[in-house]
Amino acid sequence: MSGVLPRPVMRAAVRLAVRPVLGPRVPVRPQRRMLHMLSRYPLLPRDTRPAAVHLSDRPAERVSGPGTDDSRAVLYLHGGGYTIGSPASHRALAGHLAAAAGAPVYVLDYRLAPEHPYPAAVDDAAAAYRALLDSGLDPQRLTVAGDSAGGGLALALMVRLRASGIPLPAALALVSPWVDLTLGNVRDDRRDPLLRASWLRACAERYAGPADPRAPELSPLYADLTGLPPTLVHSADGEILLADIERLVERAEAAGVPVVHRRLERMWHVAHLHAGLVKASTTAVHEIGAFLRNALDHDSGMGNLHVN
Numbered sequence: 035m036s037g038v039l040p041r042p043v044m045r046a047a048v049r050l051a052v053r054p055v056l057g058p059r060v061p062v063r064p065q066r067r068m069l070h071m072l073s074r075y076p077l078l079p080r081d082t083r084p085a086a087v088h089l090s091d092r093p094a095e096r097v098s099g100p101g102t103d104d105s106r107a108v109l110y111l112h113g114g115g116y117t118i119g120s121p122a123s124h125r126a127l128a129g130h131l132a133a134a135a136g137a138p139v140y141v142l143d144y145r146l147a148p149e150h151p152y153p154a155a156v157d158d159a160a161a162a163y164r165a166l167l168d169s170g171l172d173p174q175r176l177t178v179a180g181d182s183a184g185g186g187l188a189l190a191l192m193v194r195l196r197a198s199g200i201p202l203p204a205a206l207a208l209v210s211p212w213v214d215l216t217l218g219n220v221r222d223d224r225r226d227p228l229l230r231a232s233w234l235r236a237c238a239e240r241y242a243g244p245a246d247p248r249a250p251e252l253s254p255l256y257a258d259l260t261g262l263p264p265t266l267v268h269s270a271d272g273e274i275l276l277a278d279i280e281r282l283v284e285r286a287e288a289a290g291v292p293v294v295h296r297r298l299e300r301m302w303h304v305a306h307l308h309a310g311l312v313k314a315s316t317t318a319v320h321e322i323g324a325f326l327r328n329a330l331d332h333d334s335g336m337g338n339l340h341v342n
Contacts, residue, residue, distance in 0.1 A: 038077070044312045045302060049227035056115075056228070058236035062148065066118045076126035077310030079133045084125060089142060090161035095121035097128040098138040106137035106175045106330050107166055109203075111159055111191070113182025113212070113304055115237030116147050123307070124181075130309040130316055131179070134323020137330065140166070144187070151243040156251050159191045164200065173201035177326045181304045182275075183237070185211025189254035192262055205329030206265040207322045210304050213255040214278045215247040225272040228303045255282050259289040266294050266325040268318060270301040296321070 055068050078084075079099055087096045089109075098104075110128055112119040121128070121141035128139040144158035166176055180188035185208040195202055214220075215238040222231045242252055250257035255278060265286060269279040276297070283295040298305070298318060306322075308315040 039308075039311050041300065041312055041314055044305075044308055044315075045227050048302060053228055053230065056233045057230060058232045062117050062146075062240070066120075069114070069118050069123050070120065073123040073125065076129065078126060078129035079310075082129040082132070084121075084129070087140070089140060089165040090158075092145070092158050092162060093121075093143040094162065095125070095128070095141045095143070096138050097125065097132045097141065099129070099133050101136055102132055102138050103136055104138065105171075106135075107171055107177075108132070108135055108137050108139045108326060109159075109163055109166060109176065109178045110139050110141045111144065111178070111180035111184035111187045112141060113180070113184040113210075114146075115212075115234065116152075116155055116183045116187075116241035117237050118146065119184075126308070126310050127181070127306050127319055130319040131323050131326075134320040135177070135326040135330075136323075137177070137326070147237070147243075148240040151241055152245050152252055155187055155241070156190050156194055159187055160194050160198075163191060163195065163203075167200075174204045175330060176203045177205045177207070177329060178203045179207035179209070179322065179326065180211070181209035181306065183212050183241075185209055186213050186215075186254055189213060189257065189259075189262075190251040193250050193254060193257045196261060202261070202263050204332075205263050205326055207268075207326055208265065209268045209306050209322070210270060210273060210275055211267065211279060211282065212275060213282050214253045215242055216253060219277040219281070220274050223272070223274045226274045226303060227272075229274050231274060255285065259286050259291055262286065262289070262291045264292040264329055266322060267296070268306070268322065269295070269297050270303055270305060271297055271299050272301075273303040275303065294325075 132139040145154040
C-alpha cells in the first residue's frame with residue numbers, strides 16, 4: 035500500500051496539527067511526545083523488520099526486509115531541528131527506503147539539544163559511521179542519508195570524516211537539508227505548512243549554544259564541499275529552506291561534487307515522512323532508494339555486516 039490519503043488532506047493535517055506545536059513557545063518535551071504519538075502506527079512495506087541495535091554507545095534502529103542485502107547499509111540521520119525526532123518518528127521513511135535501496139537502514143538515535151548541544155550530534159554520527167566500518171563494512175558498501183537537521187548533520191559528518199582521513203561513503207542523500215543555522219535567507223512563509231522561522235531560530239540557539247553558527251559543522255553551507263560523494267538532494271517547492279538548499283547545490287556543483295537536485299512540486303518540508311500514507315511521499319522515498327542502490331551497485335566490495 036503506497037498511499038491511502040490524498041496529498042491535500044495530509045498537507046492540511048500537517049498545517050493544522052503539527053505546525054502549531056513546532057513553535058518557540060512550546061517546550062521541547064511536549065514536542066517530542068507529540069511527534070512520538072503521531073508516529074506510532076507507520077505503514078511499512080510487507081515483512082519489514084525493525085530491530086533495536088547499538089552503533090558505538092548510541093541506540094539505533096536497524097530496519098530491513100526480505101530484499102535487503104546485509105553486505106550493504108544506509109546510515110540515516112533523522113531530522114527534528116536537533117531537538118526532537120527519533121528512530122520511531124522516521125520508521126516509515128526508513129522502511130520504504132530499505133526496501134527501495136535493497137540495504138538495511140540504520141536510524142541513529144543521536145543525542146539531542148538542549149540537553150546535549152553541539153558537537154554531541156556530530157560526535158555520535160561519526161562514532162556510528164566508524165562502528166559500521168569496524169563491523170567489516172567496506173565504505174563503498176555504505177551510504178549516508180538524512181532529512182532537515184539530519185541532512186545538515188550528514189554534511190557535517192562528511193566534513194568531520196574528511197578532516198579525520200576516514201574514507202567517505204559511496205553516496206549521500208539529503209532531504210530538505212537544513213544547512214545554515216544563521217537563517218539569513220529564511221523568513222516566515224505561509225506557503226510552508228510545517229516550518230516557521232521562529233522555531234528554527236529557537237532550535238539553532240539550543241543546538242549551537244555558544245559556538246559560532248557559521249562553523250562548518252554547524253552550517254555546512256559554509257564548509258569546503260570538495261571531495262564529497264555523489265549526492266542527491268530533494269527539496270519542496272514551498273518550503274522556507276528552499277533558497278539555502280539551492281545555494282548548497284550551487285556550491286556543491288562549483289566544488290565538483292556530482293549532485294542531482296530534485297525540487298518536488300506541491301510538496302512540503304520532508305513530506306517523505308508520510309511514505310506509505312501518501313503516494314507522492316512513497317514515490318519520493320523510492321527515488322532516493324533507487325539512487326542509493328545504483329551507487330552501491332557500482333561497487334564490487336563484499337562482506338557481511340553484523341552490528342549488535
